[in-house]
Amino acid sequence: MKTTPSKPLSHTALSLAVLVGFAASGAAHAHGPSGHMQPGQGMHHGTGLGSGHGHSSATKEQTAWGIAGDPKQVTRTIKVEMNDKMRFVPDLITVKKGETIRFEVRNAGKVLHEMVIGTRQELDAHAEMMKKHPNMEHDEAYMAHVDAGKKADIVWLFNRQGDFEFACLIPGHYEAGMRGKIKVTL
Numbered sequence: 211m212k213t214t215p216s217k218p219l220s221h222t223a224l225s226l227a228v229l230v231g232f233a234a235s236g237a238a239h240a241h242g243p244s245g246h247m248q249p250g251q252g253m254h255h256g257t258g259l260g261s262g263h264g265h266s267s268a269t270k271e272q273t274a275w276g277i278a279g280d281p282k283q284v285t286r287t288i289k290v291e292m293n294d295k296m297r298f299v300p301d302l303i304t305v306k307k308g309e310t311i312r313f314e315v316r317n318a319g320k321v322l323h324e325m326v327i328g329t330r331q332e333l334d335a336h337a338e339m340m341k342k343h344p345n346m347e348h349d350e351a352y353m354a355h356v357d358a359g360k361k362a363d364i365v366w367l368f369n370r371q372g373d374f375e376f377a378c379l380i381p382g383h384y385e386a387g388m389r390g391k392i393k394v395t396l
């Protein structure tokens with residue numbers, strides 16, 4: 211009996227996509243003369259911090275609203291509840307620049323909800339994309355998809371000051387006002 215090549219093939223395609231993404235972000239860093247990206251240095255946190263969605267934990271991409279946090283560096287845990295009234299509780303969160311926050315995100319509703327952190331602009335654009343491609347797979351360090359009655363974590367380092375937002379981008383939810391604000395102060 212021969213195994214069909216379809217499974218290994220798609221896996222290879224996926225790994226390739228990850229590699230390409232990694233190479234691209236690596237190139238983006240390469241112009242800096244400061245040389246803070248010594249080979250291997252970016253991996254000092256180890257790869258064993260799998261929290262379910264850990265496939266991209268090796269690449270920490272700086273965003274306008276922060277960067278993936280190290281679970282060992284968490285300074286504070288904030289519980290966030292999502293419900294079927296299309297609300298987050300709380301919907302206003304204040305953190306200090308430099309804090310690594312573990313968001314313990316609980317879905318108190320009966321349908322799937324998600325918490326996605328970003329800028330208002332980024333979330334608007336992302337929500338548009340979700341409307342066009344409702345089945346789009348998206349999974350980044352700054353988001354958690356939580357099934358009804360379940361919990362999930364986001365560990366995020368807020369290393370940029372500013373006014374940011376979080377939202378549930380499931381079509382209909384965002385439009386119904388399922389969003390909140392994160393204020394990062396100095």
Ligand SMILES: [Cu+2]
Binds near residue numbers: 388
């Ligand atoms: Cu929702």
